Amino acid sequence: MAHFLIVGLGQIGQELAQGLISQGHQVSAIRRGQQAPEQVALYAQDLLAAEAIKLPPQAPDVVYLIITPNERTRDAYEAAFIELPQRLLSALKAQYGTVPPIIFVSSTAVYGEVDGPVDESSQAEPAMFNGEVLLQAEQQLLAAAPATVVRFSGIYGPGRESRIRLAKQLIQGEKEAPVARWSSCIHSADVVGLLQHLGERWLTENAPPQVVVGTDNTPVVNLEVLNWLAAQLGEKLQLSWQQVAGRAVKSRYIAAGHYTLQYPSYQQGYAELVAAN
Numbered sequence: 001m002a003h004f005l006i007v008g009l010g011q012i013g014q015e016l017a018q019g020l021i022s023q024g025h026q027v028s029a030i031r032r033g034q035q036a037p038e039q040v041a042l043y044a045q046d047l048l049a050a051e052a053i054k055l056p057p058q059a060p061d062v063v064y065l066i067i068t069p070n071e072r073t074r075d076a077y078e079a080a081f082i083e084l085p086q087r088l089l090s091a092l093k094a095q096y097g098t099v100p101p102i103i104f105v106s107s108t109a110v111y112g113e114v115d116g117p118v119d120e121s122s123q124a125e126p127a128m129f130n131g132e133v134l135l136q137a138e139q140q141l142l143a144a145a146p147a148t149v150v151r152f153s154g155i156y157g158p159g160r161e162s163r164i165r166l167a168k169q170l171i172q173g174e175k176e177a178p179v180a181r182w183s184s185c186i187h188s189a190d191v192v193g194l195l196q197h198l199g200e201r202w203l204t205e206n207a208p209p210q211v212v213v214g215t216d217n218t219p220v221v222n223l224e225v226l227n228w229l230a231a232q233l234g235e236k237l238q239l240s241w242q243q244v245a246g247r248a249v250k251s252r253y254i255a256a257g258h259y260t261l262q263y264p265s266y267q268q269g270y271a272e273l274v275a276a277n
């Protein structure tokens with residue numbers, strides 16, 4: 001049995017905690033609120049405000065950073081992704097004498113507004129402040145500790161159904177169709193599954209690479225997805241396109257067979273969501 005510390009216990013963090021516990025692992029967590037799944041040892045605190053960070057008495061074998069900024073501003077991003085990890089790493093080293101492996105949830109926003117395919121080998125050239133801050137956070141973590149940063153594409157799944165809502169709005173004529181862009185996504189179940197897989201690899205002598213892309217490896221034009229969703233809803237959209245912009249994200253790590261996707265295409269994931277709605 002290993003000991004995992006999850007910093008950030010939102011939907012993904014809670015599902016990850018439950019998955020790790022089901023495998024017999026010990027899970028501690030840090031969040032501002034007081035709620036946590038059963039069997040999780042919770043250390044409720046605001047890491048940005050606490051004078052002294054409370055940590056478990058037993059050193060964790062792996063730490064997950066699954067952080068959400070308070071708002072979408074540069075200051076909030078820098079507080080969440082730069083200041084908070086630095087404070088946490090200092091506390092970990094002070095209490096345990098060393099920093100355990102870190103798994104940091106990042107985003108494909110670090111690749112910027114490039115058009116065409118990107119993967120782990122692509123140059124990160126962020127175009128907006130969110131990508132800039134995330135890239136800086138990645139670099140600082142990789143320099144300070146054994147770490148893996150996971151750059152996730154768009155996450156969908158239960159509670160993350162904005163694409164279905166948009167399809168309904170288009171059917172009703174409430175919105176205009178968006179510009180044709182590559183859409184790269186990953187189901188929330190595979191976000192959790194990939195994170196658990198990477199954590200368990202850190203427990204072995206076969207540590208994962210420093211950068212992993214998390215995506216379903218089937219980039220598709222966003223308008224094609226909307227057409228398909230409308231058909232699943234019993235309606236018809238005839239959205240068409242001539243050119244496609246944006247990132248078409250692939251994961252070399254997943255393509256190499258290190259992790260097997262539960263939802264390898266958007267049709268599989270969205271079919272369940274449509275049926276539930």
